[in-house]
Amino acid sequence: MENDVKSEYQRISDKISYDDFLKRIEDMKKDYEDVSFMDELDIARMIVGEYIDEENVPLAKDNELRKISELETGLHDISITGRIMRISNAKAFVTKKGKEGKVQNIMLADDTGEIRVVLWTDNIKQLKNFSEGDIVKINNVEIKDGYRSEEAHLQGRSTIEKVEGEEADNLPEYAEKITKIADIKGEMQVNVIARVVRISRIRTYNSNGREGQFITLDLKDDTGSISLTLWNKDVEIINEIELKEGDSIKILGAQSRVRNDEVNLTHSWIGRIIKDNFDVPEYKEEVMKIGDAHEMKNVTLMGVVSKIQDAITFQRSDGSAGSVKSIVISDDTGSIKITLWNDDTKLDINKGDILKITGGNIEFDDYSETGYRVNTGWSSKIVINPEEDAGLKEVLEEHKKELEPIKIEDLHKLEDEGEEVDIIGRMMDLYDANEFQRADGTTGLVRSVKIADDTGTVRASLWDDKAKLRLNRGDLVKIENAKTRFRDDSVELSIGKTVRIIKISENDAQSLPPIDELEGEMYKPIKISALENIKSERDEVGIIGRIINLYDVNEFQRSNGTMGMVRTVELADDTGSVRASFWDEKAEMGLNRGDVIWIKNARPRFRNDTVELSVGRATMVIKPKDEDIAALPSLEEIEESIYKTKKIEELTEDDKNIKLSGQIIEAYGDRILYEMCPNCNKRVEYVDDAFVCDFCGEEIQQPNYLMIVPCVIEDDSGTVRTTFFRKQAEELIGMTTEKANEVIMTTADEGSLAGKVEDLIGSEITVIADASFDEYNEEIRLIAKKIVK
Numbered sequence: 001m002e003n004d005v006k007s008e009y010q011r012i013s014d015k016i017s018y019d020d021f022l023k024r025i026e027d028m029k030k031d032y033e034d035v036s037f038m039d040e041l042d043i044a045r046m047i048v049g050e051y052i053d054e055e056n057v058p059l060a061k062d063n064e065l066r067k068i069s070e071l072e073t074g075l076h077d078i079s080i081t082g083r084i085m086r087i088s089n090a091k092a093f094v095t096k097k098g099k100e101g102k103v104q105n106i107m108l109a110d111d112t113g114e115i116r117v118v119l120w121t122d123n124i125k126q127l128k129n130f131s132e133g134d135i136v137k138i139n140n141v142e143i144k145d146g147y148r149s150e151e152a153h154l155q156g157r158s159t160i161e162k163v164e165g166e167e168a169d170n171l172p173e174y175a176e177k178i179t180k181i182a183d184i185k186g187e188m189q190v191n192v193i194a195r196v197v198r199i200s201r202i203r204t205y206n207s208n209g210r211e212g213q214f215i216t217l218d219l220k221d222d223t224g225s226i227s228l229t230l231w232n233k234d235v236e237i238i239n240e241i242e243l244k245e246g247d248s249i250k251i252l253g254a255q256s257r258v259r260n261d262e263v264n265l266t267h268s269w270i271g272r273i274i275k276d277n278f279d280v281p282e283y284k285e286e287v288m289k290i291g292d293a294h295e296m297k298n299v300t301l302m303g304v305v306s307k308i309q310d311a312i313t314f315q316r317s318d319g320s321a322g323s324v325k326s327i328v329i330s331d332d333t334g335s336i337k338i339t340l341w342n343d344d345t346k347l348d349i350n351k352g353d354i355l356k357i358t359g360g361n362i363e364f365d366d367y368s369e370t371g372y373r374v375n376t377g378w379s380s381k382i383v384i385n386p387e388e389d390a391g392l393k394e395v396l397e398e399h400k401k402e403l404e405p406i407k408i409e410d411l412h413k414l415e416d417e418g419e420e421v422d423i424i425g426r427m428m429d430l431y432d433a434n435e436f437q438r439a440d441g442t443t444g445l446v447r448s449v450k451i452a453d454d455t456g457t458v459r460a461s462l463w464d465d466k467a468k469l470r471l472n473r474g475d476l477v478k479i480e481n482a483k484t485r486f487r488d489d490s491v492e493l494s495i496g497k498t499v500r501i502i503k504i505s506e507n508d509a510q511s512l513p514p515i516d517e518l519e520g521e522m523y524k525p526i527k528i529s530a531l532e533n534i535k536s537e538r539d540e541v542g543i544i545g546r547i548i549n550l551y552d553v554n555e556f557q558r559s560n561g562t563m564g565m566v567r568t569v570e571l572a573d574d575t576g577s578v579r580a581s582f583w584d585e586k587a588e589m590g591l592n593r594g595d596v597i598w599i600k601n602a603r604p605r606f607r608n609d610t611v612e613l614s615v616g617r618a619t620m621v622i623k624p625k626d627e628d629i630a631a632l633p634s635l636e637e638i639e640e641s642i643y644k645t646k647k648i649e650e651l652t653e654d655d656k657n658i659k660l661s662g663q664i665i666e667a668y669g670d671r672i673l674y675e676m677c678p679n680c681n682k683r684v685e686y687v688d689d690a691f692v693c694d695f696c697g698e699e700i701q702q703p704n705y706l707m708i709v710p711c712v713i714e715d716d717s718g719t720v721r722t723t724f725f726r727k728q729a730e731e732l733i734g735m736t737t738e739k740a741n742e743v744i745m746t747t748a749d750e751g752s753l754a755g756k757v758e759d760l761i762g763s764e765i766t767v768i769a770d771a772s773f774d775e776y777n778e779e780i781r782l783i784a785k786k787i788v789k
Contacts, residue, residue: 004076008044012051021047030096041076041142042155049156063139069112071150076142080115080152081163082108083171084134086253086270089237090124107270108138108152111170116151116270117141123154132252133174135163176252182223184265186258192251192265194219194226195280198358199245200381202235203343206320216379218298218359219249219265222281225298227379228254228265237267241275248278285358287392291333293372297361301336301374302386303329304396305353306403307420307481309498311345329355332395337365337373344376349384351422351480351500352403354396356383409455411484411491420481421493423458424504425451426518427475429601431618433467450540450601451477451493452518454511459538460493462501469501474515478502490538523600523620525628529575531604531611540601541613543578544624545571546632547595548639549786552727553587557679569615570785571597572638577657580613581605589621594635598624610656643768649717651780655771659788663764665719666712669757671750672729673741675703707737709757713765713782722769722782731787733757 009021016024021044028043063079071080086107094100101121108117117138119127130136140158143150179190198218205212215235217228228251230237243249253271256263267273287302307328316322325345327338338357340347349355359380365373376382386393405422414421429450436444447467449460460482462469471477480500482493495501512518525542534541549570556564567587569580580602582589591597600620602613615621623629633641643659651658675684677693677700684691684700691700707729713722724732733740733756743752769782 004041005044008041008048012048015051042153045155065137067112068108068110068115071115071143071152073143073145073150076155077140078143079137079139080108080110080117080141081137082110082115082135083174084130084132084136085109085114085172085174087127087130087132087272088270089234089240089272091233092236092240093233105270108136109172111172116146116148118146118151118153120154122156123158123160126160130160130162132176135171137161137163178250180223181219181221181226184226184256184263186256186263188256189268190251190254190256190265192219192221192226192254193248193278193280194221194251195248195283196243196245197225197283197285198381199238199243200359200379203378214378217243218379219251220281220283226263226265228267230267234267237273241273243273243275246283247275248280250274250276250278287356289333290329290331290336293334293336293362293370293374295362295364295372298359299362299374300356300358301329301360302354302356302392302396303331303336304400304403305349305351305355306330306335307498308349308351308500310500327355329357330399331392332399334370336362336370337368339373339375340382341376344380344382347382347384352400354385354393354400356386357381358383405478407455408451408453408458411456411458411493414484414491417484417486419484421484422478422480423451423453423482423493424476424478424508424512425453425458426512426515427471427473427477428452428457428515428518428522429618430471430473433462451479452522454513454518457522458491458493460495463494463496465497466495466499466501471501476504476506476508476512478504478508487538490536519600525598525600527575528571528573528578531578531613534604534611537604537606539604541604542598542600542602543571543573543613544596544598544628544632545573545578546635546638547591547593547597548572548577548635548642550591550593554681555678556681571599572642574633574638574641577638577642578611578613580615582615584617586615586617586619586621596624596629596632598622598628647717648713648715648720651720651771651782653771653773653780657768657785658771659766659768660713660715660720660782661764661766662713662715663762664711664760665714665762667757667760668710669751669754672707672709672733672753672757673737673744673750674706674708675700676706678702678704705737705741707740709733711760713767720780720782721774722767722784724784724787728784728787732760732784 009018024047025040025043029040063077065079065081068080068082084106088105090102090104092100092102102124104119104124104127106117108115138152138154138158138160140155141152142155144153176191178193181192181194184190196217197220200216202213202215205214212232213235214229214231215238219226219228251271251273253268254265255268256265285300287300290301290303305327309326311323311325313321313323322342323345325340327340327349328335329338357374357376357380360374360376362372363375364371405424408423408425411421427449431448433445433447436446438444445464445467447462449462451458451460479495480502482495482499485492485494523542525544528543528545531541547569551568553565553567556566558564565584565587567582569582569591571578571580580599599613599615600622602615602619605612605614642657645659646655648660675691676682677684677696680693680695682693682695684693684703691703693700707726709724709729709732711722711724712719730736740753744750766788767784768786768788769784771780771782774781
């Protein structure tokens with residue numbers, strides 16, 4: 001090889017130095033490293049060709065004619081004669097530096113054997129005048145090692161000429177036998193004339209870490225149908241010959257194989273596809289109605305996409321990753337599930353698209369609502385929103401209207417639970433995900449969200465993987481095939497595995513208001529007096545009110561062992577007052593008596609025929625706008641408004657926030673401290689030298705203490721028993737619970753503070769209190785909420 005390269009250089013030694021010549025070779029080798037047929041000598045000759053202008057004429061004296069059986073690697077500038085038995089389609093290639101070229105093969109045979117002949121870009125145009133069966137002489141070829149055996153490579157100055165007469169004697173005959181599709185068996189090399197009824201899209205595969213591609217043609221003649229697969233570079237033949245569905249073609253040298261008990265064809269490396277007007281029957285495609293589906297193969301269906309599930313990934317037995325996805329299409333006769341695999345799961349299919357599936361197999365499916373599904377495969381073709389079948393498309397367009405998303409307000413018009421619906425809305429509230437255990441012992445995950453559009457809001461539960469989605473407040477989403485469920489006279493949505501959540505752009509928002517407008521409407525505050533119209537604890541309400549009372553934060557232990565906190569806050573506006581429970585971190589908010597706050601989305605709770613509010617982690621508590629604060633009465637005006645002064649004889653059992661003045665005529669101080677469970681806040685009993693909580697069923701090492709001071713107050717109309725708890729009791733006797741407990745522990749006498757309590761007798765007092773009816777004593781009693789100075 002080295003001497004041959006030097007010989008080539010000698011031809012242009014007066015034009016370029018040897019070092020520069022070698023450097024050019026190395027540079028060009030990088031360009032052609034993907035081209036297996038190009039070696040160093042070929043490249044050297046290409047460089048020489050740039051400096052020398054030679055005619056491509058055969059040099060008989062320099063081209064010794066050899067028999068094919070005599071050819072061996074290393075021979076060059078020789079001639080061979082034979083009959084063309086096969087001509088491949090030309091294949092394009094691109095070097096790493098972007099240079100384009102083509103390569104084409106022919107099989108040449110003489111009376112001694114057969115050899116593959118390789119033609120490059122400049123040689124290929126000489127083949128236009130030749131076809132299979134012609135006898136040719138090829139001059140100036142070089143013999144190289146090939147993939148299977150020696151190969152004859154044409155060079156820049158190689159020529160091809162037709163041969164007739166005596167030189168044709170004893171050469172193998174060329175017989176182009178055409179095989180009918182029905183006669184094709186496994187492991188045959190055949191020539192076929194057929195019509196292309198379907199061209200699949202290009203698919204990819206991975207084999208031992210190398211990426212490849214293939215495409216499938218479905219063929220039909222007057223005896224049957226068969227598929228032809230083209231691999232890797234051969235895929236480009238489709239574009240090279242501008243092949244379309246409906247074209248008639250002749251395929252030469254195809255190889256038959258048996259796969260899954262079906263015979264199919266593979267385009268061989270030396271095969272050729274010729275497009276022409278061959279005599280084969282025309283093909284008319286039949287689209288099956290979905291309602292007529294039954295178990296059969298190779299069908300064509302067309303329908304509007306009515307349901308899409310997210311793709312599921314899995315691991316194949318060889319360790320590679322695969323994916324599967326289910327969709328449902330519908331027409332005017334019914335619906336059917338379609339199973340997509342691997343690359344097809346990445347197709348941009350959306351609900352409402354019209355889908356045409358060609359080459360699918362209808363199979364039984366016990367888990368499908370219709371009992372059937374369409375399984376697609378590597379030979380199936382999927383077309384999104386096809387142009388043909390205008391009449392069917394018109395029917396499907398009408399059916400498509402039934403799949404439009406509905407407004408949230410229309411959810412409440414649905415009569416049946418479990419209906420599947422689509423909505424478009426904006427994420428408003430997102431709550432933390434919670435784990436739970438199913439009956440089978442597995443762990444599940446659920447997350448509650450609230451979604452709004454311009455007509456209302458709806459609560460939805462996201463299950464398992466859907467609960468893990470990265471969603472943010474304000475996100476625009478389209479939710480497909482969510483299931484409705486009824487709870488407390490309201491409709492909620494269940495979003496599980498078969499439901500899709502699609503983030504959409506503002507352009508697709510159907511004029512949905514921005515989040516601040518939705519929030520303003522969604523959390524529009526109501527007057528406190530309107531809370532009595534609330535019918536369900538699942539409603540969420542907003543109020544603007546002024547804090548009139550703040551109670552101490554109480555700690556408690558939940559059933560799962562974690563600690564919680566709660567604080568009671570009373571708020572009022574110009575129509576009334578309401579009690580609110582602030583939980584956990586909300587209990588630690590820096591609130592003060594007289595502050596005005598806006599509770600945006602509190603949950604109502606019913607207690608003793610009154611409505612209270614629950615303010616949890618997801619509840620928003622903010623400062624209202626200045627104009628809303630200014631519109632609210634002052635603390636003094638509110639107290640004067642809601643604290644109605646009454647005489648004792650005027651009391652009723654439903655009275656709340658009444659203001660009563662009188663004199664303490666009795667005060668009971670024999671026992672004012674009671675041991676309480678720190679977990680459930682229930683009273684504990686002292687049994688066998690230990691405190692025990694009957695409610696929790698546990699022994700309590702260190703109880704909390706609750707101060708209670710009962711009194712009787714008298715005015716000029718009567719008397720009423722009034723009980724002071726916690727802060728009100730401490731304020732009444734002028735001593736904290738801790739100090740009182742210290743005195744009792746020191747004296748070991750529960751009645752040691754009786755004298756201090758009895759000193760209250762004769763005192764004038766004004767209280768804010770709630771009334772209740774004591775059924776045992778059949779009398780109205782008061783619970784003091786505040787002592788008015």
